[in-house]
Amino acid sequence: MNPLFSFNARTGEPLGEPLATSTPAQIDATVQAAHAAFDDWACSSGAQRAALLRHLADGLEAQREALVALADLETALGPVRLNGELDRTTFQLRRFADMAQRGEPFAVLDDPAVAGNPPVGHPAMQLHRMPLGPVAMFAASNFPFAFSVLGGDTASALAAGCPVVVKAHPGHPALSRLTFEIAERVLQSLGLPAGLIGLVQGAGVEVGVQLIRHPLIAAGAFTGSTRGGAALQAEANARPRPIPFYGELGSINPLIALPSALAARGAELASLLAGSITLGCGQFCTNPGLLVLVDGPETDTFVPQLAEALGALQPHPMLAAGMRKAFDTGVQAFIDAGAVPLLQGPGTGLAPGPQLLQVSAQRFIEAHALREEVFGPSSLIVRCDSLAQVQDVLAAVAGSLTVTIWGANEDTAEHRALVRAAMRIAGRVLFAGVPTGVAVTAAQHHGGPWPASTAPMTTSVGDAALQRFLRPVCLQDAPAWLLERAGRPC
Amino acid sequence: MNPLFSFNARTGEPLGEPLATSTPAQIDATVQAAHAAFDDWACSSGAQRAALLRHLADGLEAQREALVALADLETALGPVRLNGELDRTTFQLRRFADMAQRGEPFAVLDDPAVAGNPPVGHPAMQLHRMPLGPVAMFAASNFPFAFSVLGGDTASALAAGCPVVVKAHPGHPALSRLTFEIAERVLQSLGLPAGLIGLVQGAGVEVGVQLIRHPLIAAGAFTGSTRGGAALQAEANARPRPIPFYGELGSINPLIALPSALAARGAELASLLAGSITLGCGQFCTNPGLLVLVDGPETDTFVPQLAEALGALQPHPMLAAGMRKAFDTGVQAFIDAGAVPLLQGPGTGLAPGPQLLQVSAQRFIEAHALREEVFGPSSLIVRCDSLAQVQDVLAAVAGSLTVTIWGANEDTAEHRALVRAAMRIAGRVLFAGVPTGVAVTAAQHHGGPWPASTAPMTTSVGDAALQRFLRPVCLQDAPAWLLERAGRPC
Incomplete structure (x- = not known):
């Protein structure tokens, strides 16, 4: 197994001693903690989810200077870009907070009973959306904030009601750790379980492979190379029980x-x-x-x-x-x-x-x-x-x-x-401008046929990213008490 | 390669001589014809799609007696069930016709430009949905009408703007052929290309495998066993360019x-x-x-x-x-x-x-x-x-x-x-009644985590089945002429 180092991106020199690689036991414990947090978080209200996401955004902004400096050291992307990316990251967190607060993860399609024989007649049906469960989130190298520990995948999964286990990108391990510590403190301050946001890290492929294979992981989200994404998708499909895998891979635009x-x-x-x-x-x-x-x-x-x-x-x-x-x-x-x-x-x-x-x-x-x-x-x-x-x-x-x-x-x-x-x-x-710069909007679609995405019907940027982590479930002839709870047995 | 026979389901005896198995050249020609029909069909209006689907329903009903008799011979499901299933099949065709006529495949999410710098400011964006292309449809044994040649997968794909190549189920090959001939005549009577609905058949796995591997096939839809569906999904993922595969597999309910x-x-x-x-x-x-x-x-x-x-x-x-x-x-x-x-x-x-x-x-x-x-x-x-x-x-x-x-x-x-x-x-x-009997409604969700489905976010029954064959595409800064055409460059 390769040792994990933080590198100075401008010189290629390691910054200090090797960092700890997550052991198999630590990875298992992190996923178990996410699983343990799932049932309650799936039952959380939109306001509770919004509060978490907004506090995460506030937490990032409170440490902007330290975060940008460390990100610049590890990525060489420069403070202008990195401050802009941090703005985008907090914007995403707050946008998904607003969606949760408005109740978008709890939208219901009501389909009242129709009298008569089939195919015309049918029982009372309601379509709900259930959070999938703990999401394995594979951070990207090139967006150390917006597609990393507290980036769009994490924000949309949390808004959907899913815990997240982040596989940190080895290109910015110290920044990942600092960002994660902000998340840990926010969870603690809100009295939420630490298992809601987990972090695992390592320089090789082993950590990510163990994570996506874990039986309690319910979905994968990945941004990176075609080779890496295809390998993880193959792992997701080779599980005894395959799971949805949202990979944003290569693109020549x-x-x-x-x-x-x-x-x-x-x-x-x-x-x-x-x-x-x-x-x-x-x-x-x-x-x-x-x-x-x-x-x-x-x-x-x-x-x-x-x-x-x-x-x-x-x-x-x-x-x-x-x-x-x-x-x-x-x-x-x-x-x-x-x-x-x-x-x-x-x-x-x-x-x-x-x-x-x-x-x-x-x-x-x-x-x-x-x-x-x-x-x-x-x-x-x-x-x-x-x-x-x-x-x-x-x-x-x-x-x-x-x-x-x-x-x-x-x-x-x-x-x-x-x-x-x-x-x-x-x-x-x-039809104008350049493709670099991806707006976080309602109509954004950041995905496309292979190799752009493993799931071309979904987007990893914009409001619809939330839907990736919600699975439709139809309730048929639901009892009165469940209807009074808007289909949420919480 | 196994020969293809029509069997009397009650006796297990073959009905006449072996039927022709599609050759590799025939399969290729069928997919090529579907591909050739795609561009025009993707540009068809809702009214055109509705007309096709309604004529297909009418065509089935006009031959109800012959269809049910042949289906009963090949499946032993009995005339009561088979007449009911035919009703459901024409109901599905007409329901997707109505959806097309109402313009549901052409729904647009408009996201006007917002002034200012990112992340708040963004260009004008519109979200559209593009039909995927020719769909390989693998018919089921147990629903010789509703999940076969002109069943729900075919109806929803045609409504979405996709040509279909059906892999007939070898359990009812004569019925599949008779149904296909109805489709052929409807296409001809409407002046539509024969390639819009193709049929291939064979007793072994070779025909289906060649079909899902064909580079011009854009998606797969399957109803059947876990083993068969998993094998076809693996083929879809092993293509140089993987494609969406919607498999409804086993379930113990x-x-x-x-x-x-x-x-x-x-x-x-x-x-x-x-x-x-x-x-x-x-x-x-x-x-x-x-x-x-x-x-x-x-x-x-x-x-x-x-x-x-x-x-x-x-x-x-x-x-x-x-x-x-x-x-x-x-x-x-x-x-x-x-x-x-x-x-x-x-x-x-x-x-x-x-x-x-x-x-x-x-x-x-x-x-x-x-x-x-x-x-x-x-x-x-x-x-x-x-x-x-x-x-x-x-x-x-x-x-x-x-x-x-x-x-x-x-x-x-x-x-x-x-x-x-x-x-x-x-x-x-x-919460009441029994799970057999799947209503064709707006809120139906016929899918679920593996092994129920290879794509648990999607349904193969009900209105949302249409969405499986439409891929979101965002238009950014679209020119005036394209906006006047509602984002359809046809």
């Missing part, structure tokens, strides 16, 4: 810049795009990794503009030394598969330089290797000879969190076909 | 008869229960296979009443000779695992006699083998010494389509705990 858009404001778009490709050192699941361009003079003008805008930017160091290595390997694999480098920023130390590559649509469609996600500040231009070929490129991508289309401003048959092709493979289709 | 209910009307309940256990020769996914009773004088009186009521009933022959054999094997496995037979109806030919067995709660919780579904007219009594032990029995069951509780008429802490335990493992909890 095609961005289609049509000639009309480039003609109108190519230079401005080049600058916007260069910023999106390098934002957070390209370490976003919505990073635009694929630029789909149509041959013509506008594209010929745009590509060097983009290369120049990109070349002027030097991203900050990556989250971890291993990621830098994986980034270089990924870029080289593209070159080996036939992509031509247009810009090869040299980078410095753990900070890679921006990379821009180009390949023909035909080659892209042939070569599976070119559809892999390269996590970091890199993008691959795919040159198409027609809008029809753009559709073929999208079909080859097959699954993505987002597709962005610039320039489909007129209602033409070609634009409609292009939008249909985009909607067929993506969870979100943008 | 615990029925808890509390002493108060038995004291009030034990004889009447014994008769009701005996009818439910033997209905359709016990070949229902909601058949009450587990009777959970609490030790005491009421139970001591009830058990012989039930054995007597059951012993007076002789079920009709099973759907197929292989099922009869599996039934006998399943009952024997229970005896081998420690269950004591209370009634061993001898049966005649392919018609099994009713079986009633009994075991202690402790033994039931220890022995996994006693939690297997025995498909047929059999039920296992589990004797508990307390209501707390009833909860332990439910926890051991872990997943079921239904749980029925008789006698929880007062609001007590014990009853509330029991209902919570039931809601934790079931998709539907009944």
Whole structure:
């Protein structure tokens, strides 16, 4: 088993002694405590859930300075981004608090009895939603607040009435521990059981595998690599009793810049795009990794503009030394598969330089290797000879969190076909701006066909994330006392 | 590859020559035709979808006599049940037609732009639902109409905008063909592509496996055994690009008869229960296979009443000779695992006699083998010494389509705990009547934790079945022309 270290992300040096890895007995005890807390928490009121979530948000804000400093040390993401991410995290906690307070987890679909024989006649039925049980939450490396210990998965699961056992990401173990200690104090101050929010950690895969295999775990939520997510999903399915597994995996986020858009404001778009490709050192699941361009003079003008805008930017160091290595390997694999480098920023130390590559649509469609996600500040231009070929490129991508289309401003048959092709493979289709930056709203859908998500009908960001942890249960001919309790036998 | 025969279910004799098994080329051509029909059908209006579904219902009714006669020959389910099932099937088709006509597949969640910086500010977003694409539909043996060629899965997928390729069940191949020919004529009469509804068939597993592996298949829907469903789900997950798989598998449907209910009307309940256990020769996914009773004088009186009521009933022959054999094997496995037979109806030919067995709660919780579904007219009594032990029995069951509780008429802490335990493992909890008979309504939930379903958040019966085939897609900053088209680029 690998030892668990906290690393300085800018130097790659370990910060102090190795941290404790959760033992099998500790993991079991943490899940048992979550299970023990489940029955009461499933019966908690919306106000009780809201109070917990709001106190967690307050607790994070009260320690903002220490949290951001430690996060910056372990991730190198910088204080501006990290303060913004902390804002988003507390916003999420309070938004799910509001939903719980409004009673959304307790919504009932009432279906009164209809007299007569079937199929028309039927008994009185009511549809409720039951929290699933303890959720195993696998934190992401690239959002040390918003997709980590007290991130959106934890907030939505708690709002739904489920305890959570967090598998901390080994990329920021000290921050995970500090965040967890805030949660522990909040639970204690509210007189809630410590088992409601658990934490396990370790550098290797063993801890996560033991967690998802635990018979008392009722669901999994994961944000990370396709390989890691697929492995955990396979574990979830291989259990004697498989459980729902919500994995948000890799995505290459095609961005289609049509000639009309480039003609109108190519230079401005080049600058916007260069910023999106390098934002957070390209370490976003919505990073635009694929630029789909149509041959013509506008594209010929745009590509060097983009290369120049990109070349002027030097991203900050990556989250971890291993990621830098994986980034270089990924870029080289593209070159080996036939992509031509247009810009090869040299980078410095753990900070890679921006990379821009180009390949023909035909080659892209042939070569599976070119559809892999390269996590970091890199993008691959795919040159198409027609809008029809753009559709073929999208079909080859097959699954993505987002597709962005610039320039489909007129209602033409070609634009409609292009939008249909985009909607067929993506969870979100943008017509302006860049895909990085995922709003926490009612209509957000952060998911998509494989490999974007293991559960493309669900979202890990936005209000509907709550529904992942509630299972419909129909009550038929419920007795009067249960109806008076609105279907909650608590 | 096994040859495909139509069998007389009452005699086990083949009806004529072997039927053609779909070749790999035919399967591919059927899926290709479905794929070719997808883009247009996804763009069809609610009125167009409703017209197709209503004409399919009309087409079934126009041939009711021939369909029921052929179904009876191949399944032995009898004309009363089969006419009722045909009514349910046309009811489903028309109900999904109404939903399509009302525009339910095209519902939009509008999320206007909010000014300001994130996390509060966000662009204009709209949530739509996209049909998934061609659906592979695996028909069930035990519902030759309602879960077969034009059953609920097909109706809901078509209403959602998805073409369907049906894998016919080999238990009623001639009926499947006759039903399919009705569909073919309806499609032709409406000028719709034949590819919208395809049929493939074969006696072995090869045809189904090739179908679910086909790269142009976008989802699977299955009703049948745990083994068969788990194998197909594994295939769906092993694809280079996994797809959603909705499998409704085995269920043992615990029925808890509390002493108060038995004291009030034990004889009447014994008769009701005996009818439910033997209905359709016990070949229902909601058949009450587990009777959970609490030790005491009421139970001591009830058990012989039930054995007597059951012993007076002789079920009709099973759907197929292989099922009869599996039934006998399943009952024997229970005896081998420690269950004591209370009634061993001898049966005649392919018609099994009713079986009633009994075991202690402790033994039931220890022995996994006693939690297997025995498909047929059999039920296992589990004797508990307390209501707390009833909860332990439910926890051991872990997943079921239904749980029925008789006698929880007062609001007590014990009853509330029991209902919570039931809601934790079931998709539907009944407080009166028997679980057989699944109403097609808005609040129905026909699904549950494994092994009841591979997708416990979804239902295969009722209005929400439609949602299985629609994937959320968020449109961000959609252009005016697309908003004018209500987000449908058609």
